[in-house]
Amino acid sequence: MNETTRLELLFDAFATFADTLVAGYDVLDLLQTLVETCHDLLDVDSAGILLANAADKLEVVASTSEANTLVEVMQIDADAGPCLECFRTRSVVSLPDIDIGSSRWPAFCDTARAQGIHSVYAIPLRLRDTTIGTLNLMRNERGELNQHDIRAAQALADVATIGILHERTIRDASTLRDQLQRALSSRIIIEQAKGVVAETANVSIEAAFDLIRRHARSHQTSLSLVAQRLVTRELSL
């Protein structure tokens, strides 16, 4: 991808985010779009978002690959890894070479390495005093993320965070915590829906998510709604 095309696509991505924020959206869909945009436009191999649940523990809510192996890497990271540190310190944590971080986070580094991941960049989803989770960018190569990508990723993360926090002030009936918890709860239904599609369409769990995602997109509806209808068997893919 040449630089001009990339910039155009990045511009499109911001425009899309702005549209979504104006028109109203589902938090989960917004976050899913965010990780996919990072994956498509930045020099990263996989990306994921973790949100803090009611117990202040980080949970994976969106990722570029629904393969359980990647999700497990991120979940271990959430228990002891750069993304937990990023969340706690509310600042960017860069791990340009996981071999160097091995002594601090052995379980995370071993699992990540086994998946071919060699460097990690974690950005807090933060607006002033409120941190709601982290955006994690993972690369198969060692080394720092380039400066352009760092700025773009930070800007994308900020837009998403502002969007989520802004939606709260509009609704305001529920607390931020309730809202984030809702996004995490709809994750349960999405996992179940992946199982339903894996079984009925006889595909892998990962491929099942792609089918669900594609259906939600082409019907302009949210992932959660599609998942709900799959689990109650009103819809079949």
Place this chain on the structure above:
Amino acid sequence: MMANDPFLMASDALSDSGARISELARPFLRFLPVSGASISTFGSFLGAETISATDARAGRVDELQFDLGEGPCWDALVNRQPVLEPDLASRSSVSWPAFLAAIREEQIGAIFAFPLLFGPLEIGAVDLYSIAPVSLTPEQQGQTLALSAMVSRIILRHAISTDIHPDETTTFSRRLIHQATGMVLAQLGTSAEDAHLIIQARAFAENRPMRQIAQDVIERRIRFTALTEPGPSHE
């Protein structure tokens, strides 16, 4: 249906009984023309035990069947069908000779047994007896099956609730379990809640962590198949 419908009152009583396993038999007396009821667990999943009986005679009817290894409750569970004996005295068949001889002094006119099943799992049976001969209408049989299904769920939850593996509390494990739940609900055509319970029960029966069972389901090493649900049988 009327608000004071005896069957609805019985199912309400069952939902309200919470975890009182010893009270599970009583609601059956509310809408059935029987003298006593007992509920026992046995079969491939739970140990043989009478867990609830409305009177001493009902308890003895259960015990005798366990001691002798024959009787209506065994047949009901093995065949996944109710066993109906509306008039024991005029009965000509020769199954359960030892059981029939043993209950001769109990003055039992009619006996019925309904299987307790949950998906592919055998939980046990409900035994019902009446002093005088009596028949159950198809509607009563259907209601008894419906109530039996509620009882199966309660027993199952109770049996496995004491056995939550610490591994199940991690977020990643839960995710796998949710995925497996989706696969099982599609395999069996049940609700997500029931599919989850089936995975939990399998883990309990095999004394393995739920995550492992979930992994086996996802990687298609374990597959649950829907068995035909029992329906009212014909006398």
